[in-house]
Amino acid sequence: MKVTVVGAGAVGATCANNIARKELCDELVLIDIKEGIAEGKAQDILQSAALLGFDTRITGCSRDYAHTAGSDVVVITSGLPRKPGMTREELIGANAGIVKEVTQQILRYSPDAILIIISNPMDTMTYLAWQSSGLPKQRVIGMGGVLDSARFKYQLSKQLGASAADLNAVVIGGHGDTTMLPLIRYANWNSVPVTALLTPEQQQQIVNATMVGGATLTKLLGTSAWYAPGAAAAAVVEAIVRDEKKLMPCSVLLEGEYGLNDICLGVPVTIGRNGWENIITYQLNETEQAMLHQSADAVRSMNDVLKNI
Ligand SMILES: NC(=O)c1ccc[n+]([C@@H]2O[C@H](COP(=O)([O-])OP(=O)(O)OC[C@H]3O[C@@H](n4cnc5c(N)ncnc54)[C@H](O)[C@@H]3O)[C@@H](O)[C@H]2O)c1
Numbered sequence: 572m573k574v575t576v577v578g579a580g581a582v583g584a585t586c587a588n589n590i591a592r593k594e595l596c597d598e599l600v601l602i603d604i605k606e607g608i609a610e611g612k613a614q615d616i617l618q619s620a621a622l623l624g625f626d627t628r629i630t631g632c633s634r635d636y637a638h639t640a641g642s643d644v645v646v647i648t649s650g651l652p653r654k655p656g657m658t659r660e661e662l663i664g665a666n667a668g669i670v671k672e673v674t675q676q677i678l679r680y681s682p683d684a685i686l687i688i689i690s691n692p693m694d695t696m697t698y699l700a701w702q703s704s705g706l707p708k709q710r711v712i713g714m715g716g717v718l719d720s721a722r723f724k725y726q727l728s729k730q731l732g733a734s735a736a737d738l739n740a741v742v743i744g745g746h747g748d749t750t751m752l753p754l755i756r757y758a759n760w761n762s763v764p765v766t767a768l769l770t771p772e773q774q775q776q777i778v779n780a781t782m783v784g785g786a787t788l789t790k791l792l793g794t795s796a797w798y799a800p801g802a803a804a805a806a807v808v809e810a811i812v813r814d815e816k817k818l819m820p821c822s823v824l825l826e827g828e829y830g831l832n833d834i835c836l837g838v839p840v841t842i843g844r845n846g847w848e849n850i851i852t853y854q855l856n857e858t859e860q861a862m863l864h865q866s867a868d869a870v871r872s873m874n875d876v877l878k879n880i
């Protein structure tokens with residue numbers, strides 16, 4: 572099994588580190604446009620192998636996509652991160668060209684790869700990668716909801732004094748400060764609904780904090796986050812290479828599901844060796860359904876911007 576991570580910056584390198592430590596593939600390639608950075612990060616990760624005990628072969632390269640040939644899974648993290656005060660959507664002008672070009676280069680050498688899109692604005696970049704590549708929809712997966720759901724569990728675990736591992740909580744919709752939809756009504760602590768344990772005010776505070784999770788970290792760090800994003804991206808890689816059939820909220824092309832068409836948006840999907848396999852339909856109430864459609868409208872208007880780039 573061969574995995575490539577495009578972009579050896581903060582998220583790409585963290586994702587690669589997780590993939591290596593978990594030995595998710597025999598061969599891992601890091602590639603970046605900047606001379607030296609992918610080679611350097613690959614060597615740095617490899618120098619921890621003796622300490623941490625893993626055998627994944629990692630190589631780094633700049634620009635030459637021939638090194639990525641025959642990849643089964645490719646994670647695309649290349650692009651600009653936002654700065655404090657920016658929205659993810661403001662990155663579209665800088666990142667659309669990068670994602671389109673990288674997708675073409677990758678598919679030239681790895682026509683059978685499954686793509687995992689990380690670059691922001693992620694739902695629109697996923698749509699762009701799918702549309703510009705002509706790939707079957709199951710092979711293009713946007714990662715955002717896995718991260719947002721982990722942040723939702725973090726907020727719940729703090730409030731409840733619970734282990735995050737005991738919590739089930741899912742965020743669907745767009746991966747944007749105002750477009751994501753943390754489904755508090757479905758969240759539970761080992762089957763106990765959290766709505767039975769928290770006041771409406773506490774629930775609202777948790778939902779709000781989850782939605783601005785990325786912006787909060789960007790303000791603290793001066794750039795966007797990478798530890799949880801890198802771990803979340805690696806979790807999707809793991810679900811594919813181990814054919815786990817794990818249920819994960821990912822941005823995928825919708826064709827009628829949830830009443831939506833021709834858009835990539837976060838919904839629960841099973842992930843396995845062929846990419847995303849099935850979309851699971853939650854029974855949303857009227858309010859949730861309306862919020863999901865509002866989210867779709869916002870993502871759609873970003874997709875429309877692509878026509879002018
Ligand atoms: N979807 C998510 O959940 C999520 C989470 C975190 C970050 N992100 C996004 O991921 C992207 C990367 O974030 P980061 O913090 O790693 O940024 P970063 O600046 O640390 O790394 C980005 C890397 O991409 C490289 N790059 C730029 N153009 C390239 C090209 N054409 N080919 C190859 N490499 C190229 C840069 O040289 C850089 O090393 C951003 O767009 C960010 O908003 C998304």
Ligand SMILES: O=C(O)C[C@H](O)C(=O)O
Pocket residue numbers: 652653659691718746784785786789795796800
């Ligand atoms: O917040 C960002 O801009 C990066 C990423 O989308 C995140 O949620 O961490």
